[in-house]
Amino acid sequence: MTATLARPAEPTRRRERTWFRPAFAGLLVLTALIDLWDLGAQGDANPFYAAAVQASTRNPVAWLFAAVDAPGFITVDKPPADNWWMGLWANLFGFSPWSMLIPQALLGIGSVALLVLAVRRWSGDVAAIGAGAVLAVTPVVVIMSRFDDPDPMLTFLLVAAAYTLVRAVDAGTRAATAWMVATGLLIGLGFLAKMGVALLVLPAFTVVVLVAASGSWARRVGQLLLGGVGIVVGAGWFLALVALWPASQRPWIGGSDDDSLLQLAVGYNGLSRLQGHGGGGRPGGFGGGDAAGLSRLFGGQFAGQIAWLLPAALVALVALLWVTRAAPRTDRLRAATLLWGGWLLVSGAVFSFMAGTVHSYYTIVMAPAVAALVAIGAHVGWQRRETTGARVLLAVGVLLTAAWSFVLLDRAPTFVPWVRWLVLVAGLVAAVVLLLPTGLARRGGVVAAVTLGLVGALGGTTAWAVDTVVKPHTSADSPGPTVHDARSDRAAAARHGAPGGGAGFGGRTDPQVAALLRTATTQWSAATPTTMAASSLELASGTSVMGLGGFSGNDPTPTLAAFESDVDHGLIRYYVVPTALEHGDVSRQGGFGRGKAIAPIQQWVTSHYAGRQVGGETVYDLTGSRH
Structure with a gap:
């Protein structure tokens, strides 16, 4: 294999552009169908955040601070960015499940669109559409795009920040400055959606700028500093507003020990999540889940949320790092690998090892990186399919994903039994066709490899996503059918220790x-x-x-x-x-x-x-x- 991947020749780019826009439009329509289908069946989704949206329609101060009640006694335990978005719609159209959840679905659709645009600039049209398609059928993305938690807003802002970062790296001096500041502002707004989780992309973003951006070392460091200023401004204005607003005239900052948004970020939503305690005698670990460790993402509800293509993404990351090992500093395939690979590794490590409160739906933050790596890796491998190494990696990726999907589908006995067998057989046949050089020499072999490969690689996650759409869900932790294995049973036992029943305390109001x-x-x-x-x-x-x-x-x-x-x-x-x-x-x-x-x-x-x-x-x- 050569060390770098040249940009597609201009004639190929022109041919691809003839189908890209229709494909892009079709992908967005499909994503909208997934995210909007029977959305009203979700009801109030998460009542905790729904109450804040309802309160927003009755008091602008409650809307500004995301108070749970209209008079403004106390806020939710998160910053208010997502409440601003949903509350705006509720004020325009009246509070209802539809007016609250349609904005969330639009964030899911927007995340797919922005991921396509971000991947396209460095990896081409095919990889871009592939990344968007994978993101659209990732179960955690599907269920969160139909829920009122702040995670869809956070994910949208981080994908938008990735897009502006790509533009900054590609731009000239003045334009790069503007794009870098925009990147920082978006991350800062992400902080106002879900605090420190928004900072998980910073290591990858920093490496990409230092390694792949043009100009001198001092110029690249300067661009990073400007991005940091954007983060401070994007988040700091609201922290200052909370500090300056008379405490007696605004709600108490829910989740904090001293009515401070900064303390909320460091304690309850910071150390408490990571270490299992956050000061003030606050308990940690509510939410249950598997024990901390590398295996957490592959067990219980975590697996059904994000793990379908996670092994393939890791294989793609290793392969892309090898392919670009001797690439020039500014090679765009190398930059894409560092961007999405760094994003995946950092976020995956945090969610695997955090010892405090952890929910499986937090992994939506990993989904864009998984989707991008799988699509870019598959595209690069397909472009190099004349080499034995590329065919082997393609075959391994498809077969590994199909086999893993079979295991996950087998954990849900209520699911249509034959789906897992279809996925496994399709993946096996696709792997065989990919391994045989003669199998790809004819058009029929190419069609078979692509069709069966897509079924084997995406069949499991798509089936889970469809099940998520057609069934109302009362918890964002459990998309798709009910998972049964020893690890998920332990997680369920932990969750069942949470409050339930009576006066809406996790149950139904009489x-x-x-x-x-x-x-x-x-x-x-x-x-x-x-x-x-x-x-x-x-x-x-x-x-x-x-x-x-x-x-x-x-x-x-x-x-x-x-x-x-x-x-x-x-x-x-x-x-x-x-x-x-x-x-x-x-x-x-x-x-x-x-x-x-x-x-x-x-x-x-x-x-x-x-x-x-x-x-x-x-x-x-x-x-x-x-x-």
């Missing part, structure tokens, strides 16, 4: 409770432990509910004195005790719902007011006479 809250005329119809419980009550009743202690119940707000003052001023009508909390079913989650703010308030309420059963829940009327 209609009688919702009807009672609708009779309230106070600023908050009720207060309840945790914003997770409050969000479901809000969505069911259409009223504002105060979530004490934030998402986990461990936020130090409100104080007992502040709560008593709100009650005395007639701001809160009812106090609802979730059944799970009342019965102590949540104690296994390290004090979930038993935070320092909640315990004294609940003790004060139960000692001063008489409770009554409403639809199976215990409700206290705070406007009644005290004991």
Whole structure:
């Protein structure tokens, strides 16, 4: 093999352009069909974020800070960028599952489009369309594009940043500066979507600029510094706004110990996620999943989310690094390998070894890198198929993916049984055709290799994606059919230790409770432990509910004195005790719902007011006479 891959000859580029735009348009239409199909069946998706979108339609301050309740008592435990986007649509068209989730689907479609454009500049039309197609049928991308979590926004912004980085590396001096600043701004906005996760691309981006950009060493370092300024500006303006806005006139920053967005980033959404603790006595590990280690991504729900083409992506990365080992510094295949390969390795390592809270849907951040590497590797291998080494790698990649897909599909016994056999046989036959030089000498052999190879490589992930679309999902952790293996069973057992049932505490709100809250005329119809419980009550009743202690119940707000003052001023009508909390079913989650703010308030309420059963829940009327 030669060390570098020359750009396709100009006649080939012209021939490819005749089909690229129709193919690109068709890919986007297909992606839209996947992401928008029966989207309303998802309902409120994640009630925690849905409540913040609903609140955004009633109070611009709640929209600005992503407060869970319209009066603005407390925010979600993430920055508000995604809420800005969904809240904008909800304000324009009214709050509903469709107005909330269509914007998320558009982010998924936009991510596919931007990945195509980013890959195309350095790797050509074929690899670009291939990368977009792989991303479109990656299960974690499909389910998150149909959910209201901030991950689709984060992924869109990072893919956009990759595109602007590619433009910066290719551009002249002045244009490169503008593109690098844009890259930094997009990463900074990504920080405002999901904080430190947005920084996972920085090592790869830095290496690409230092290695592949034109100009002197000092110029390349200067471009990086300008990108860093863009990050600071893109994220820093909102951090400054939170710090300067009077705390008494904005919501408490949910998830923080001191009402600080920076502390939220470093603690609850930083060290807590990575190390399993984040200071302030906060528990880590909520969300379950397999134990930390290299095998995490290949077991349980993680495998069904992202692992379908992960082995092939790693094979492609190694092969591309070998092919470009002696390439010039500015070779674009080398730059693409460093960009997508570095992105994959860093993000994969973090999600594999983080010891705190981890959900399988976090891996959506890896999906663009996996898709790009698979498509670029396959395209380069196909261009060099006259060599034995390229044919062997193509055959290995297809057969490995088909066999791995067979294993994953076999873990889901409710799935159509013959799909896994179709994928395996197609991959096996494609591998044989690819290994035989004579098999690719005729047009029939080429058609067979390409068709069967696509079935073997993409059949499993596509089938899982289709199952994700046709079935409503109440959790972003479980796209496709139910996975059954020893490791996923352990993960499920960990998840089942989470709160469930009662007053929306991970379960369904009783209609009688919702009807009672609708009779309230106070600023908050009720207060309840945790914003997770409050969000479901809000969505069911259409009223504002105060979530004490934030998402986990461990936020130090409100104080007992502040709560008593709100009650005395007639701001809160009812106090609802979730059944799970009342019965102590949540104690296994390290004090979930038993935070320092909640315990004294609940003790004060139960000692001063008489409770009554409403639809199976215990409700206290705070406007009644005290004991």
